[in-house]
Amino acid sequence: MDETDKLIALYSHTGERLLELIRTLESGSYTRRRKERILKQIDEILAELTDGAAQSMSELLAESYKAGSQEAASSLIAQGMPENQVNTALEPIIHQQAVQAIMDDTFFRILEATDNMSQDAKLRVEEIVRTATERMLTEGFSRREATKEAVAKMTEQGITGIVAKNGARIPADKYMNGVVQYNLRKAHVTGAENTIVQNGLDLVYVNYVGITCEYCAKYQGRVYSISGADPRFPKLEIRPPYHAHCVHSISAWIEEYQTPDEVERMLAASNRPFTDNRTESNIRRYNEIQRDKxxxxxxxxxxxxxxxxxxxxxxxxxxxxxxxxxxxxxxxxxxxxxxxxxxxxxxxx
Incomplete structure (x- = not known):
């Protein structure tokens, strides 16, 4: 299990711990003091999660940024730039600020997920107590029986990490898996871009993936001008990753190392309309892959x-x-x- 999987597993395990903690109410012998103790335990479990996730994510982002920088440098050399002319130094201020900006956003997502997990778990505890008491008084259930049924209902689904715009409750491990993958790719792309700029270059290529989604299809396989100073190519305004689990990245595109035919081809490809140009077979294949995933x-x-x-x-x-x-x-x-x-x-x- 690599470090990324360990981080996601941390959320899966924490969700299970919270559900098991809630299930301790099954006996029906709950008191105000016991309920308060459970609520306190929820806070302790989630504080441990937040600290562990933040530390792990900080290390992973730094590694991903460095990998993106190294990949960009290797691409420069592979295209023909003399190795002794490639600036591979990770200048402290620029690169540290870039990583910190991504970490700040990631930490906000970590706190957001933790807050939602806390609210969800605590609401379930309150709902179990309320529902069980109501059924005891109105339907004649024993405390143990009423509580057991309430607990079973309240632990059917994983602990919520985020509430989507449509009201759907997304489990914490699933939500954070997307957050982690997106920000690691963002760190990788940012590391590559800053290294490219550091070497005095402006044109970058977004890689082409044959089987991809409707959104990515609009932007892939093009050369962009980072600054917008080269009017022959579109300005790099929307950068990969375009969504969670996106596999698109950028690399330097050095015109003097390209053939005239390749330059003409890339000018045409880069200036095509920003529309989904996938074939019907590619669309079908993409949908099949998504179902299999x-x-x-x-x-x-x-x-x-x-x-x-x-x-x-x-x-x-x-x-x-x-x-x-x-x-x-x-x-x-x-x-x-x-x-x-x-x-x-x-x-x-």
Missing amino acids: ARKNETRKQWLRYKAVLPNDTPNLRQFASQKARKTAKYTELQELYRKANATIKAEG
Whole structure:
């Protein structure tokens, strides 16, 4: 499990911890003091998450920015620029400020997710107590029975990380996975761009990906002028990444190392209308890939949960997916280990 997966697993594991904490109300023997203790535990769990996520993300962003810078420098050399003329020094002020700006935005997202997780978990506790009490008084349920049903209903879904504009509640691990991937790619692109500018260049190329989404299709495969000083090419106003999980980046495009035919081709490609020009077959293939990704993501999310709780017993993702698909004895055994581990966590909570 790489460091990015560990960060996402941290959210998956924290979500499970909060749900298990809420499930401790199942006994029905709750008091005001016990409820306050649970609310305090929610704060403690999320404070630990925030600190861990911020530290991990800061390190990952610095690494991604450096990788983007190194990739840009390598591209300059590959195109023909003499190696001894390529400025690869990460000048402290420019680069540190760039990384910090991305970290500031990321930290805001981390706090936003933490706040939503806190509100969601605490509201579930309050709702369980309210619903159980109401059913005891109006429907004659025992305290234990009413509470158990309320807990089951309130723990069906993962803890909310963000509420979308349409009102959909997105689980914290899914939301933060998008936040992490987007900002790591942004750091990579920013590192590349600043290194390109640092070497006195202005033209950059956004890579072409054959099978891509409608939005990315409008911008990929073009040369842009960073400053807008070269009127032959569009100005780089909208930079990749264009969305979470975007695979687009930029690299230097040095005209003097291009053939006349390539310059003409790129002028035409760069100035085409900003519209989706994908073929019907590419669109169909993209939709097929997205459906397949959705299925694989469910397995990956499950793997992250298992890896967070059973780091030494859970195999790598490929083996896990294979065992799950074939419903092997090892997978069944791992499921039982996971169930017991969560039961232990619940009892200790």
